[in-house]
Amino acid sequence: MSRKLSALLLAMLVLAGAMSLKTVVTAHGNGAGIMANGPAPLPDPFRNGPAPLPDPFRSGASVLR
Amino acid sequence: MPGTLGYAIWIVGSILELAVVVSAITKHSFRRYLCLNLYMLFSVIVSAARFQAVAQYGLHSKQYAYVYYYSDAVLTIFLYLALITLYLHVFDEIKVEKYLRLTALLLLAGTALFSYAVVQQSSHKMLTVFSYELSQNLYFVGLVLTYVLWGAILKLRETRTQLIQLVLSLGIYFSAFAATYALRNMYPDSRSFGYVVPVFGCLLPLAWACAFWRLAPDARMATARLVAVPR
Numbered sequence: 001m002s003r004k005l006s007a008l009l010l011a012m013l014v015l016a017g018a019m020s021l022k023t024v025v026t027a028h029g030n031g032a033g034i035m036a037n038g039p040a041p042l043p044d045p046f047r048n049g050p051a052p053l054p055d056p057f058r059s060g061a062s063v064l065r
Numbered sequence: 066m067p068g069t070l071g072y073a074i075w076i077v078g079s080i081l082e083l084a085v086v087v088s089a090i091t092k093h094s095f096r097r098y099l100c101l102n103l104y105m106l107f108s109v110i111v112s113a114a115r116f117q118a119v120a121q122y123g124l125h126s127k128q129y130a131y132v133y134y135y136s137d138a139v140l141t142i143f144l145y146l147a148l149i150t151l152y153l154h155v156f157d158e159i160k161v162e163k164y165l166r167l168t169a170l171l172l173l174a175g176t177a178l179f180s181y182a183v184v185q186q187s188s189h190k191m192l193t194v195f196s197y198e199l200s201q202n203l204y205f206v207g208l209v210l211t212y213v214l215w216g217a218i219l220k221l222r223e224t225r226t227q228l229i230q231l232v233l234s235l236g237i238y239f240s241a242f243a244a245t246y247a248l249r250n251m252y253p254d255s256r257s258f259g260y261v262v263p264v265f266g267c268l269l270p271l272a273w274a275c276a277f278w279r280l281a282p283d284a285r286m287a288t289a290r291l292v293a294v295p296r
Contacts, residue, residue, distance in 0.1 A: 007164045011171035014213065018205040019179065025205075025247045 074263040079112040081270035088277035094227070097282060100150040101231070104143040105270060111136045131193070138196035141203045145173065148207055148214070148235065154228055155217055172210075176202050208239040224285040227276050234272030241265045 085105040089095040095102050115132055122128040149169040153162055180198040184191055214232055223229060245262055 003164055004167065007168040008171055011168050011175055014172055014206060014209050015175045015179065018176075018202070018209040021209060021243075022202065022205040025243060026250050 070260060071263065074260065074267060075112070075116070078263065078267040078270065079109055081267055081274055082106075082108045082112065084274040085270050085277060088274050092277050092282065094277050094282050098147075098150065098154075098231070100143070101147040101273070104140070104147045105273070107143055108140060108270075111140060134193065134197050134200070138200040141200045141207075142173075145169075145203050145207055148210055151228070151232055151235070152210075152214055152217075154225075155214060155221065155223055155232075172206060173203075176206050204239065204242065207235075208243055211236045211239050226284045226286050227280040227282055229286070230276040230280065231273060234269060234276070237272075238265065238269040241268070 082105045086095070086102050086109070089098065089102045114136060115129070118126070118129040118132040149165070152165055152169070156162070156165060177199055180195055180202050184194045184198050211232065215236055217223075218229060218232060242262075242265060245265065
């Protein structure tokens with residue numbers, strides 16, 4: 001039981017660390033990484049592979065359909 | 066449409082991804098690092114699908130954006146699984162496989178829940194935004210996990226050269242993207258990142274292909290020799 005709780009604790013610690021890091025990294029930005037807040041975001045540079053970036057998803061009336 | 070250089074980088078990256086799989090098969094490492102090779106194989110397929118979308122609908126089309134972001138989310142999950150298999154390789158002698166799998170599952174579920182919590186206000190196109198957010202968050206989780214794994218490798222005095230190179234190249238890959246991400250947030254109007262990001266996408270398959278091609282699966286680093294000091 002304690003080992004399972006340790007696994008849970010470890011997972012939560014890593015998640016908290018990762019999200020804190022993300023917050024630090026995007027702290028000086030224009031909120032482009034947080035799409036739920038509404039402003040038109042930039043394309044995310046985080047990607048897999050060498051394919052070129054598409055246009056960002058936009059909010060409001062011109063949202064992707 | 067991307068320029069000639071953009072297409073060239075894209076094609077080179079796809080060839081390098083294929084080279085990873087070919088190298089692994091040739092050097093009998095395909096099954097040993099199955100998730101990692103499946104990730105690369107799927108990357109090649111996704112590259113082909115993205116190319117098809119660009120050729121058919123154009124770089125600025127909604128269709129390409131959907132293909133890109135949805136496939137990116139799936140690829141990120143594959144990359145996460147590949148990273149977890151590297152953990153299993155490093156910790157295989159300690160017999161904690163069951164707990165590692167449990168932790169990995171909890172972490173993936175936690176990241177998905179966190180991403181959902183962030184985007185739940187966005188009722189319109191929530192699935193699309195969720196896949197984007199999940200992909201983004203999983204990258205940061207992967208970044209942290211890679212550094213934790215590197216710490217474990219140092220602590221456990223891991224000597225398998227191929228495994229070390231795979232982990233280190235993954236760490237550099239994640240770090241490079243994190244740096245680019247931060248810079249893009251600081252300088253959102255800069256156009257100079259246009260080719261930097263695709264080049265980073267080529268470096269990981271290049272490093273992995275070299276690891277599979279040049280290093281034997283069981284090759285180990287020479288450990289420092291102990292010197293017997295007479296008392």
